[in-house]
Amino acid sequence: GIQVEQSPPDLILQEGANSTLRCNFSDSVNNLQWFHQNPWGQLINLFYIPSGTKQNGRLSATTVATERYSLLYISSSQTTDSGVYFCAVPSAGTASKLTFGTGTRLQVTL
Amino acid sequence: ETGVTQSPTHLIKTRGQQVTLRCSSQSGHNTVSWYQQALGQGPQFIFQYYREEENGRGNFPPRFSGLQFPNYSSELNVNALELDDSALYLCASSGVYEQYFGPGTRLTVT
Numbered sequence: 001g002i003q004v005e006q007s008p009p010d011l012i013l014q015e016g017a018n019s020t021l022r023c024n025f026s027d028s029v030n031n032l033q034w035f036h037q038n039p040w041g042q043l044i045n046l047f048y049i050p051s052g053t054k055q056n057g058r059l060s061a062t063t064v065a066t067e068r069y070s071l072l073y074i075s076s077s078q079t080t081d082s083g084v085y086f087c088a089v090p091s092a093g094t095a096s097k098l099t100f101g102t103g104t105r106l107q108v109t110l
Numbered sequence: 111e112t113g114v115t116q117s118p119t120h121l122i123k124t125r126g127q128q129v130t131l132r133c134s135s136q137s138g139h140n141t142v143s144w145y146q147q148a149l150g151q152g153p154q155f156i157f158q159y160y161r162e163e164e165n166g167r168g169n170f171p172p173r174f175s176g177l178q179f180p181n182y183s184s185e186l187n188v189n190a191l192e193l194d195d196s197a198l199y200l201c202a203s204s205g206v207y208e209q210y211f212g213p214g215t216r217l218t219v220t
Contacts, residue, residue, distance in 0.1 A: 041198050043211040096204045097166050100152030
């Protein structure tokens with residue numbers, strides 16, 4: 001099945017700093033989602049981005065499908081950005097079965 | 111439009127017991143997927159239901175079973191609980207392109 005790897009695995013930032021999270025996937029995909037999992041376990045949709053670039057406030061994401069990677073940018077980080085960030089892609093043959101990456105755990109400090 | 115809801119939020123069971131977890135999908139969504147998330151890992155796909163039929167299954171034993179009802183709500187049943195079943199169980203309902211997750215049920219097996 002498809003493999004999804006994320007880097008870095010852990011990241012500590014001071015409030016106000018910028019960061020880039022990376023998601024690599026082993027096969028071509030027609031769908032990619034980024035999620036933020038808050039400390040209570042809730043997975044919050046950030047982006048649906050099969051290709052191209054999208055922005056939502058301080059967050060933006062870029063997917064280069066031909067090179068099998070996606071990037072999530074967080075600018076001017078805030079303590080509320082802390083948590084785990086996952087990318088997820090559908091597995092071949094099943095429209096909605098998502099394979100999640102290994103996650104990036106982000107801690108934003110004052 | 112209501113989001114995905116799950117019940118209960120927390121549950122403690124003893125090894126060998128059976129458990130039923132419940133999920134109400136987002137209004138208008140007829141596809142529900144279940145995921146298991148062990149501590150420190152990304153969610154793993156259990157199975158998916160589409161219009162009351164199982165539509166794809168991950169690498170989980172038959173003691174994990176499910177149902178979907180005519181209103182598209184769903185249940186996850188786990189028989190003969192094992193200690194390794196302790197995890198966060200997430201339900202997701204599928205829109206046209208994205209999956210939307212509920213808050214999860216945290217199951218502890220002692």
